[in-house]
Amino acid sequence: MFKTARYRITALLCGLLLTTACSAAGPDAASAPFTDGNQYVTLPAPYQRDNSSGKVEVVEVFSYACIHCAEFSTYADELRKSLPKGVEFKLVPAPFNDAWVPFARAYYASKKLGLLEQTHDELFKAKFKEQYPINSMDEIADFYAQHGANREQFLKIANSPEVDAQIKKDLALIQTWGVDGTPTIVVDGKYRSANIKSFPELVDLTKFLVQQELSAKQK
Template identity: 85%
Template sequence: MFQSARFRLATLLCGLLLTSACSAAAPDAAAPYTDGNQYVTLPAPNQRDSSSGKVEVVEVFSYGCIHCAEFSTYADELRKSLPKGVEFKLVPAPFNDAWVPFARAYYASKKLGLLEQTHDALFDAKFKQQYPINSMDEIADFYAHHGADRTEFLKIANSPEVNAQIKKDLALIQTWGVDGTPTIVVDGKYRSANVQSFKELSDLTKWLVQRELNAKR
């Protein structure tokens, strides 16, 4: 009888150990993405673009980047699919002199209330219709065609406020370790890395967002 009870106790303990081991291993085994591969955990977390308190999804992009143009449809769908408590933001990457005018254009169009109607349209005009939209003057012509006062647009685009914002953006992007576009940064903690498709980038973002929401709960 004692031996039988001891056997049952040993079996129970073994079962508990196996269950515990499985429970510990399950999250990693089930995770579809790997830290250090498809994404990286940032060494200095909580470097956010805002202090809204919501989970923050930032797409680092440029109107001068054809891959950002190709990702724009996925980005639109991603933004619309994000759950409550999550905000989607754009940060234009001023990586080089050729891309700085596009960063200026982003902030000028935002200030003028033209961002929603021109964001995808600029990608379309530059890469699908292949209009020459590169210089600040060419960019201003594009926005004038979409309702902006050309003089006001250029004034805002070249203002000290926009200069300061671009400088701030570059410092933040460098802190995140972003060296290409499009790149997604989730809540100032995770940065997309080696993804194989735009769909994977979108799916990875949703997974990281859910991970952050779960952690906050």
């Protein structure tokens, strides 16, 4: 059975506040390979994340602290490359608890510094395959310094008020989507993956939901 990493998130928002202070109709149900309410759910209040491109948005909610996300990363890379025109793949780091927040900060700092593409899979590899001690903000900064970042600049961005605000915004969005585990896929703010048994099934589900959304937009 495929399982996502699941954590309680109710207490984190208060901690972040303190930090800041210091239906699209689908195919016929009988022929559809996936079932609403089982492998995926249709969200009651569709909401996209700052999507001004007009493209169908595929979001992976993930964390560098999640071993399942590390295992899914190669599947996610292939999924991103296989998506048709009119579809874009995005990442949202999940700040589910205090231990995961530094990794969310790292995501935004690496993105700001232009290092995301070259370090995304490498961080998973270093943490879970090579088993380097990468947990604290200092250890994370050491990793990025080894991959071209100015360590002081990286930490300044990672701990900035802008990143604090973005993490709070991400947490609110994740709660709105009902995400409680990683990796989770959300398509166009309308559909969220649910009871998935394998990574290939998650990829196939995503492609199914993307096609469903593209078809709906063409009507």
